[in-house]
Amino acid sequence: MHALLILDMQVGLFHGPDPLWRSAALLDAVNLLLDKAHQAGAPVFLARHVGPPGSPIEPGSPLTRLIDELRLHGDEVVFEKSRPSAFAATPLVAWLRERGAEGVVIAGLKSQYCVDSTCRAARDLGLDAVLVEDAHSCSDTEVLSAEQIVAHHNATLAGPFCRLVSAADWNFQP
Numbered sequence: 674m675h676a677l678l679i680l681d682m683q684v685g686l687f688h689g690p691d692p693l694w695r696s697a698a699l700l701d702a703v704n705l706l707l708d709k710a711h712q713a714g715a716p717v718f719l720a721r722h723v724g725p726p727g728s729p730i731e732p733g734s735p736l737t738r739l740i741d742e743l744r745l746h747g748d749e750v751v752f753e754k755s756r757p758s759a760f761a762a763t764p765l766v767a768w769l770r771e772r773g774a775e776g777v778v779i780a781g782l783k784s785q786y787c788v789d790s791t792c793r794a795a796r797d798l799g800l801d802a803v804l805v806e807d808a809h810s811c812s813d814t815e816v817l818s819a820e821q822i823v824a825h826h827n828a829t830l831a832g833p834f835c836r837l838v839s840a841a842d843w844n845f846q847p
Contacts, residue, residue, distance in 0.1 A: 776803060
């Protein structure tokens with residue numbers, strides 16, 4: 674069984690000052706995954722990135738709230754992380770093992786930071802890492818467009834670090 678892990682779909686990133694590439698399509702893909710996970714009874718985890726006290730994303734900041742547009746049921750596990758990998762200094766791997774999850778389906782923000790780090794860490798922890806190619810995104814940088822960043826990470830991570838699937842093609846097994 675695979676659990677769904679959604680990274681940093683929070684107000685400060687999704688509705689932040691730097692526009693996300695394909696934000697509407699990202700939201701649709703993430704909500705499709707949420708619907709499929711709920712229907713199959715798969716565990717769902719949502720990470721919220723928080724920074725140190727005094728930062729714009731300090732614990733309790735409204736910028737760290739999950740966006741309202743997510744189709745949540747209320748039985749998901751929501752947790753805070755302060756490092757790019759959702760596994761670093763969190764109980765995530767223990768929660769996955771408690772629920773019998775052998776793998777994790779990864780979606781969310783941002784491709785070159787937390788999505789990348791979490792994919793790599795999942796495989797290192799012996800989990801079957803699945804990256805949903807159309808369910809992660811980021812913003813343009815001075816060096817690369819967001820479209821290039823997403824394409825690069827899909828190509829780089831697929832194989833050695835994760836399996837690559839589309840949201841439409843992935844199905845959680847009950």
